[in-house]
Amino acid sequence: MKAHQVTIKDIAKILGISISTVSRALKNHPDISEETKVQVKDLAHKLNYEPNALALNLRRSKTNTIGVIIPEIIHHFFSSVISGIEDVAYDMGYNVMICQSNESYEREVINAQALLCNRVDGVLISIAKTTLDFDHFRHFTNQGIPMVFFDRICPDIMTDRVITNDEGGAFLATEHLIKIGCKHIAHFAAPQHLLIGQGRFAGYQRALKQYQIQFDPRLVLNCNTRDGAFEKAAQFLNDNPDVDGIFAVNDNTAIAVMQIINKLGKKIPEDIAIVGFGDGPDALITSPPLTTIEQKGYDIGTEAVKLLIHRIENESSSDSFQTKVIPPNLIMRESTDKENVLSANV
Amino acid sequence: MKAHQVTIKDIAKILGISISTVSRALKNHPDISEETKVQVKDLAHKLNYEPNALALNLRRSKTNTIGVIIPEIIHHFFSSVISGIEDVAYDMGYNVMICQSNESYEREVINAQALLCNRVDGVLISIAKTTLDFDHFRHFTNQGIPMVFFDRICPDIMTDRVITNDEGGAFLATEHLIKIGCKHIAHFAAPQHLLIGQGRFAGYQRALKQYQIQFDPRLVLNCNTRDGAFEKAAQFLNDNPDVDGIFAVNDNTAIAVMQIINKLGKKIPEDIAIVGFGDGPDALITSPPLTTIEQKGYDIGTEAVKLLIHRIENESSSDSFQTKVIPPNLIMRESTDKENVLSANV
DNA sequence: AAAATTTCCGCAATCGTTTGCGGTTACGTT
DNA sequence: AACGTAACCGCAAACGATTGCGGAAATTTT
Incomplete structure (x- = not known):
């Protein structure tokens, strides 16, 4: 039952070639002959090979994952925001990891730590009502992980922000x-x-x-x-x-x-x-x-995640932080x- | 700005001891002297060391992450379910990765693939209205990844299920x-x-x-x-x-x-x-x-994730699949x- | 026929952590 | 003095993938 996940190592062994060749074949590297490529790809497909994102992430030290900390997902506003976040993140090739603080400061701290451990590429945050201290967020900036606050922003930390007017x-x-x-x-x-x-x-x-x-x-x-x-x-x-x-x-x-x-x-x-x-x-x-x-929860979500991904993908650019204001209606x-x-x- | 994330290697180098000692010291391994432990822990804390979950996950081939595929998060019912899932998962030490299918079959397939790549430990699914083919879900069972369907279940695949009556x-x-x-x-x-x-x-x-x-x-x-x-x-x-x-x-x-x-x-x-x-x-x-x-969306969520985590943590036990019915009111x-x-x- | 390319592929390091096993010390025992 | 035994700690392999570099074989050039 517990099927061992297929790796390039398996493919290499079966085909009697090296691991690196398999890797390159799957990536269409020019060094590899057409013949080998076809062999490898066929077998990979036959075995339902899926690249192990963990290994990849570890090597690149990039997870393509965005963390989200919100008070409560049941509120229509927040679930709209998440919907917006998810849609854009999906289009840009990012996964989304959602944590609820349930309006609790302690849980918010633990959420932040979990996201840190999981090496998310960036974080979107709307702070809990009970949060008065913001040190747990500074860890992100210390590690160079960009943050964007939305709706319930943190005035003490300089970051990008998205708010309603x-x-x-x-x-x-x-x-x-x-x-x-x-x-x-x-x-x-x-x-x-x-x-x-x-x-x-x-x-x-x-x-x-x-x-x-x-x-x-x-x-x-x-x-x-x-x-x-x-x-x-x-x-x-x-x-x-x-x-x-x-x-x-x-x-x-x-x-x-x-x-x-x-x-x-x-x-x-x-x-x-x-x-x-x-x-x-x-x-x-x-x-x-x-x-x-x-x-406009959905719009706030899309704007926030766009700002965040921009920061993630242009970490060199030290654009000054901006605060995006969604106009009221x-x-x-x-x-x-x-x-x-x-x-x-x- | 781009601070290098602190690793046990850094700690080892600074303290002039080996990596393994650091690892063991942090884990309170009995082989390590109290003195070393204190040194290591102090420095780790001072440097804001956070264990890299990626490396851990890769080694254990376990991510402590649960994938969720739902149609639309804005529906109150589904966000209640997620709330239930999140609460229990949090208590049991799991992260939650949420994907929306937006009622689209194609997107559901891609979501499933993303979760596979990220080697989630298990998956909770409520299928999209447009989904008529279920092969993308079989990949999970093929790889030995447990699934639980809730509300909109898949009659063709034998798994645990949670439904309302x-x-x-x-x-x-x-x-x-x-x-x-x-x-x-x-x-x-x-x-x-x-x-x-x-x-x-x-x-x-x-x-x-x-x-x-x-x-x-x-x-x-x-x-x-x-x-x-x-x-x-x-x-x-x-x-x-x-x-x-x-x-x-x-x-x-x-x-x-x-x-x-x-x-x-x-x-x-x-x-x-x-x-x-x-x-x-x-x-x-x-x-x-x-x-x-x-x-009861919240209850459906908690029941589903409990069933799932039970499967994850007792993969040997081949309990027959159960269908939990939430009584109406x-x-x-x-x-x-x-x-x-x-x-x-x- | 020898030399120079080109084509194709493998070795090994790397990412950060865990862990079995083996190796040093220092101590106590006879 | 010689040995046994704790008490501590380090080596190295492993998880799965990428990639710079080097090397062998095949092909072309001189």
Whole structure:
């Protein structure tokens, strides 16, 4: 059962020629006669020979493998990113090794070490929420292994980065609410120690300022999960009955809030319009469908891996590190369609 | 910049001892004196030495890596499976190499080949919809590399398998509709050349039979996607106005149908009750929330990888292959709650 | 016919690690 | 003093592939 994997050594022995000849024959080296080449190739095919990538990698000290460390693969955003990474990596001849940190710092450290041991050619990282220390990443740069951070970047380490324009997206969302006539716009925000939380809050504020709407800190609620919304949103809406627009820091929160608004008997968007952030598939199936800011996970993945492979294959070039910003995009749906613009199409 | 990776050879040279001593010192071999061990370990730590897994793997011809071939990582079901795989693999000291077939046969073949080259210790596979030929998988068995199929299994190859009980789940779903009083239950079905399509259709039929409801082929519609539903569902519901219950082959279809029903002005569940299959997070956020059959992706992943690792680590044991069936589970939500049982809890 | 090419192929080192076996010391025993 | 025996450590082969260099045979050139 345990079939010994076929090697060039086997082929050499059977054909009564040397190992090097077999190797060269398979590579179409000009030194080898046509006759020998045909013999070797035929036998190799007959025996289902597959070159041992381990041996190759060891010799070249290159694995053609890219490591990925992400918080959680089940989040639609991250699996979109991976999908993008995988597609490009595949086209460029790289394998992908995926590790989940599960938002745990300890596990992130171990993941990093595993990738180091396996001598990946480069690493793509989106850091865990609990990670505050970044020494485990410096090992990569010490060993000359390029890194690219995406979405949740590490501000302390100079590398290439790919991020969404959180501030700009939040601005778009808030501006949209203003333009459709909302006067009292609330913001359901992420913790301000996260860059995402900062950026989206800043965009919200800039939009208010630009349209000369007085910023009211009472309209900002620290709430960025589904569960959090079910805890706090109803009370918040009761306390602030004049709120007629909500910009939520992510779709999950927005959707939960919508469900609560529905339950309170208020109408969306007539009474309260709402915008999310993320554009997962969920935004399509709520009632009403949710206006949201596109967070192009797939594109972030492709951009990140392209940057990385470029670094890998041009290690000499000391191009300065760049930060690629994926431009935001507003997707308007019924949750902000006060004028019934969209229903005309149906 | 391009730092040479530290090897035991470097350590040996610096300390003026032999390579083998270094190797043994790091492994706590009893032949080595405490003094040497301390010296070696200290230096290794100081130099950030990481053992080269490539060399190790080559020598042991074992990579501690598991290959995964799945159709598409963005589907919630598959990313749940991967999450389960990753968690268990991590605990047991294995890495995971993920490949997407993107439902393409050609790509699946190339993925399989890549995993072969990289000498993975075992493979987890859910086959692409377009795959009709299975020779590329036989290479694994030829080389003695264990495989486990999950969800979309390959009936032609004898291996371990992990599947959901489609027939049983469909029976539960249909029985539930019957029990809440539906008399004319439609089935939105997947193509019958897929095992999933067959199983779920069979469960539907068995439930009808058991409760002495006449099977009406006109109530079975070949429709298993969101787009398909938007194409055909409205017409179907018009043609069959007496339908008061629907069992859809997956959640996506069910959700799209719900949106259509809503638009037609009918009430869920009063006019039409509906059950899906899959229990993605989507089922929670529709209005009303969707009753559905749990398809435990995470559990399927953990079971599959456990079976695989068992095979890997007991290659001698020729246990006969087993097929693990994950039992179905009905999750009742408002889309079938005619009696307002659930709202009592709110 | 001798010399110069060309054609084709093999030797051996290399990548980094493990490990069986053998070789040095130093110590204790008689 | 001679021997036995630990206690430590190094040599070298092995994993599978690539590749510079050198060498033998065949062919051409002079």
